[in-house]
Amino acid sequence: MSGRIASLILALVLLTGQQPVRWQSKGSADGFDLVDKAGNIRNPSDVRDLYRLLGTYTVELDPKGEEMHVTYASPDAAKYYRKNGKFADGTVLVKEVFATDHAAMTTGDAHWASDTKVRFVMIKDDKNRYPNNSLWGDGWGWALFKADAPDKQVATDYKKDCLGCHLPAQSTGWVYVQGYPVLKSK
Amino acid sequence: MSGRIASLILALVLLTGQQPVRWQSKGSADGFDLVDKAGNIRNPSDVRDLYRLLGTYTVELDPKGEEMHVTYASPDAAKYYRKNGKFADGTVLVKEVFATDHAAMTTGDAHWASDTKVRFVMIKDDKNRYPNNSLWGDGWGWALFKADAPDKQVATDYKKDCLGCHLPAQSTGWVYVQGYPVLKSK
Numbered sequence: 001m002s003g004r005i006a007s008l009i010l011a012l013v014l015l016t017g018q019q020p021v022r023w024q025s026k027g028s029a030d031g032f033d034l035v036d037k038a039g040n041i042r043n044p045s046d047v048r049d050l051y052r053l054l055g056t057y058t059v060e061l062d063p064k065g066e067e068m069h070v071t072y073a074s075p076d077a078a079k080y081y082r083k084n085g086k087f088a089d090g091t092v093l094v095k096e097v098f099a100t101d102h103a104a105m106t107t108g109d110a111h112w113a114s115d116t117k118v119r120f121v122m123i124k125d126d127k128n129r130y131p132n133n134s135l136w137g138d139g140w141g142w143a144l145f146k147a148d149a150p151d152k153q154v155a156t157d158y159k160k161d162c163l164g165c166h167l168p169a170q171s172t173g174w175v176y177v178q179g180y181p182v183l184k185s186k
Numbered sequence: 187m188s189g190r191i192a193s194l195i196l197a198l199v200l201l202t203g204q205q206p207v208r209w210q211s212k213g214s215a216d217g218f219d220l221v222d223k224a225g226n227i228r229n230p231s232d233v234r235d236l237y238r239l240l241g242t243y244t245v246e247l248d249p250k251g252e253e254m255h256v257t258y259a260s261p262d263a264a265k266y267y268r269k270n271g272k273f274a275d276g277t278v279l280v281k282e283v284f285a286t287d288h289a290a291m292t293t294g295d296a297h298w299a300s301d302t303k304v305r306f307v308m309i310k311d312d313k314n315r316y317p318n319n320s321l322w323g324d325g326w327g328w329a330l331f332k333a334d335a336p337d338k339q340v341a342t343d344y345k346k347d348c349l350g351c352h353l354p355a356q357s358t359g360w361v362y363v364q365g366y367p368v369l370k371s372k
Contacts, residue, residue: 045372046372048238048239048264048367048368048372049238049264049265049368049372050238051238052234052235052236052237052238052239053234053238053239053256053258055298055299056242056254056256056298056299057296057297057298058244058254058296058297058298059291059293059294059295059296059297060294060295060296060297061293061294062294067293067294068242068244070239070242072239078234078235079235098367101364101365105245105351105354106350106351106353106354107245107247107253107351108245108246108247108248108253109245109246110243110244110245110246110365111243111244111245111246112241112242112243112244112362112364112365113241113242113365113367114367116367164292165291165292165293167292168291168292176298178287178298179287179296179298179299181234181284181299181300181302182234182235186231186232186234186235
């Protein structure tokens with residue numbers, strides 16, 4: 001009979017197996033699956049298929065041009081944030097920076113994402129797990145991947161490579177939460 | 187012993203119960219869960235928490251102002267589209283139209299979504315299920331909900347209320363697929 005129960009468990013696991021099991025069996029994503037013992041961060045796969053949108057910023061570049069910054073979060077990140085006012089330990093945020101195209105549409109001049117330029121990854125770390133790694137600090141792990149070599153993490157020091165652009169968001173945990181409607185209501 | 191198996195099933199259902207079961211047990215979402223026998227479409231709940239991003243358009247309004255149009259799809263929609271070059275029967279697309287705020291940021295003038303104005307819903311229908319309902323046709327069900335009364339569907343005729351803005355996208359199944367990177371690569 002224990003064999004029958006084991007078969008039943010296997011069948012149920014297969015039936016619910018549309019997504020990797022780790023996203024379904026926990027209340028929040030465990031971003032540390034992406035991190036090795038030394039603190040090196042891998043580029044998460046299937047972000048567009050599995051993560052949820054936090055929000056989109058468009059940025060008018062100086063002197064000209066425009067980027068679209070799209071930020072995704074691991075599946076239960078927003079739910080936890082709405083309840084607790086902060087991101088859970090292990091939450092993964094991914095920001096894809098896109099070039100844009102535009103054209104006149106029926107409702108006005110429309111702009112949309114074209115090619116990916118770079119991808120930023122942040123992993124929430126409440127326990128200061130990698131004190132000797134220069135890509136971890138201020139409550140997060142920080143990583144940067146370029147579109148032409150997506151497996152190669154290229155940031156070397158989060159204080160130099162990442163924090164500059166996040167300074168205006170220091171009071172909200174280094175994240176630009178004002179542009180993420182899902183953190184306020186589902 | 188069958189009681190023990192039933193308890194086991196219940197426990198497993200509870201353990202994997204972070205999301206409604208209907209999203210986990212099927213290869214594609216069944217948007218017809220949102221539709222009654224007459225073809226009336228309900229506003230789907232938990233879209234921001236459960237659906238995936240297709241993409242974002244910003245639209246510069248004439249004479250002035252800007253909107254952000256964010257389109258979400260039911261969970262496996264993009265995966266199916268990449269494989270088959272079209273949306274699966276029952277796929278749900280939701281477009282939230284936001285007002286925007288903007289401010290000078292470190293990388294340039296940045297724009298982001300503020301309040302929701304309206305929400306459009308489309309449900310893919312390959313079988314012409316509701317030939318007598320004026321909100322169904324051209325392969326989709328069409329619906330519109332305003333932010334101040336989100337439970338009330340207010341479109342009356344998709345040809346008058348919806349199709350006008352979708353005409354430029356007729357050749358791509360009435361959907362502006364060029365702005366949705368996830369339909370090209372995950």
